[in-house]
Amino acid sequence: MIIKYKCEKGKLTLLFTPEKSDPTTQQIRNTTFNTTTKLEMASNQCVFYLPSDWTIDSVHPDVFALAVLAAIYPFCGPKIHLPQGVSVDFHNQVKKVTKKQVLPVDLTLSPRKAPTHAVPALTYSGGIDSTAAAILLPENTHLFYFDRLIPEKGMKTLLNQEAAYYACDAMAKMGRTVHRIKTDMQYVRKPVGFSSFLADAVPAMLLADYYGFDTIGHGQTMEIGYQVGRIGFKDCKENEVGNPWYELLYAVDMPYTLPTIGLSEVSTTNIVRQSPYQAFAQACSRGKIKAPCMNCFKCFRKSLLEKVIMNQPLSNDYLDQLFAVKDVKRVLNASRPIYFSNILAYITSHYRGNHQKMLLLKRITRGDRLEVEWMNKWYPKSQEFIAPKYRNSVKREILKYAEPMNTRDIKIMQQSFSEAYFQHA
Ligand SMILES: [Zn+2]
Numbered sequence: 083m084i085i086k087y088k089c090e091k092g093k094l095t096l097l098f099t100p101e102k103s104d105p106t107t108q109q110i111r112n113t114t115f116n117t118t119t120k121l122e123m124a125s126n127q128c129v130f131y132l133p134s135d136w137t138i139d140s141v142h143p144d145v146f147a148l149a150v151l152a153a154i155y156p157f158c159g160p161k162i163h164l165p166q167g168v169s170v171d172f173h174n175q176v177k178k179v180t181k182k183q184v185l186p187v188d189l190t191l192s193p194r195k196a197p198t199h200a201v202p203a204l205t206y207s208g209g210i211d212s213t214a215a216a217i218l219l220p221e222n223t224h225l226f227y228f229d230r231l232i233p234e235k236g237m238k239t240l241l242n243q244e245a246a247y248y249a250c251d252a253m254a255k256m257g258r259t260v261h262r263i264k265t266d267m268q269y270v271r272k273p274v275g276f277s278s279f280l281a282d283a284v285p286a287m288l289l290a291d292y293y294g295f296d297t298i299g300h301g302q303t304m305e306i307g308y309q310v311g312r313i314g315f316k317d318c319k320e321n322e323v324g325n326p327w328y329e330l331l332y333a334v335d336m337p338y339t340l341p342t343i344g345l346s347e348v349s350t351t352n353i354v355r356q357s358p359y360q361a362f363a364q365a366c367s368r369g370k371i372k373a374p375c376m377n378c379f380k381c382f383r384k385s386l387l388e389k390v391i392m393n394q395p396l397s398n399d400y401l402d403q404l405f406a407v408k409d410v411k412r413v414l415n416a417s418r419p420i421y422f423s424n425i426l427a428y429i430t431s432h433y434r435g436n437h438q439k440m441l442l443l444k445r446i447t448r449g450d451r452l453e454v455e456w457m458n459k460w461y462p463k464s465q466e467f468i469a470p471k472y473r474n475s476v477k478r479e480i481l482k483y484a485e486p487m488n489t490r491d492i493k494i495m496q497q498s499f500s501e502a503y504f505q506h507a
Contacts, residue, residue, distance in 0.1 A: 390432045459491055
């Protein structure tokens with residue numbers, strides 16, 4: 083893959099020219115429906131609106147290279163040719179972890195070291211999980227909202243960023259530093275989305291030396307990070323969340339900080355609910371300000387979870403309305419395991435009513451039999467995903483809300499949704 087760029091008054095355009103050895107299509111797993119989808123490279127460029135005095139010299143070439151990798155990783159073959167040389171150390175580390183080569187190598191370039199007074203950066207969506215991450219990270223963390231530009235007029239999208247903009251503004255009013263970086267990067271791939279788990283951190287990486295960052299944060303929970311509630315349990319370092327990013331972020335002195343990776347959605351909801359941010363944190367990306375669409379699976383899961391946590395009654399009318407949503411029917415009827423099975427087990431285990439569909443969901447997800455209390459606890463091994471500099475302070479914050487899992491909790495977490503469970507379900 084050949085990478086070129088243009089930069090004018092902070093408008094950065096990345097240009098990608100695939101070579102013969104680059105895979106332009108891939109088969110990927112759609113985890114929501116348990117199907118396979120074709121992923122293809124749909125555009126050979128994307129744009130970022132950075133501060134007007136930003137230039138290519140504002141970022142260390144190794145960090146620039148990592149940002150490019152995060153943006154188009156599935157489409158990169160064995161060699162990535164960059165506009166600027168990377169350090170020997172970074173080149174070697176990329177080769178070791180990914181078997182790919184980032185070129186050219188600049189023999190005179192030292193590896194990137196974060197400045198002494200650096201602060202954390204966090205990708206922030208305005209949703210529950212990244213808000214929980216913002217609560218657990220220090221107050222001086224810079225929050226980066228990935229402001230989605232739609233490249234062509236009239237392009238159809240269900241996305242509505244109103245609520246997220248509102249959340250960004252509200253966060254800023256409360257004294258947090260928030261950056262909204264406009265970009266169309268998600269249109270590089272088709273279907274539209276992020277090409278890797280580090281992709282939404284690309285704006286923060288491009289600005290890593292402009293503002294000075296020493297860690298990249300994200301609000302992934304254990305359902306994504308360890309695939310809990312899907313098939314079994316997979317260590318974060320070995321799945322696509324951590325591999326190859328965990329090691330490559332260390333190579334640019336900006337290790338991952340995933341404060342919520344050892345917590346379930348039950349805990350992140352709990353953390354936000356106890357904070358002043360609950361007034362504007364909103365999971366749904368299709369609804370309006372303080373009005374989630376109530377027409378998507380996320381609204382189904384998150385609104386039921388919130389009601390259960392707050393001990394609010396679930397009326398049959400409310401459940402009728404939720405179970406009638408087309409998106410919800412599709413997810414619940416997809417091949418097993420149902421997306422976010424553990425959260426549905428948690429919700430249904432607390433359900434005492436007589437709604438038939440809810441009772442059926444309870445049986446399917448084993449909300450009637452499973453122990454679910456571990457979802458209120460913290461998985462301590464996950465602390466390896468908190469940058470050493472911030473580990474103690476983030477741990478202190480986590481422990482205000484969740485006690486550490488014991489050996490028994492960990493066993494239940496790892497085995498409750500194993501393959502054997504789904505065969506018997
Ligand atoms: Zn929704």
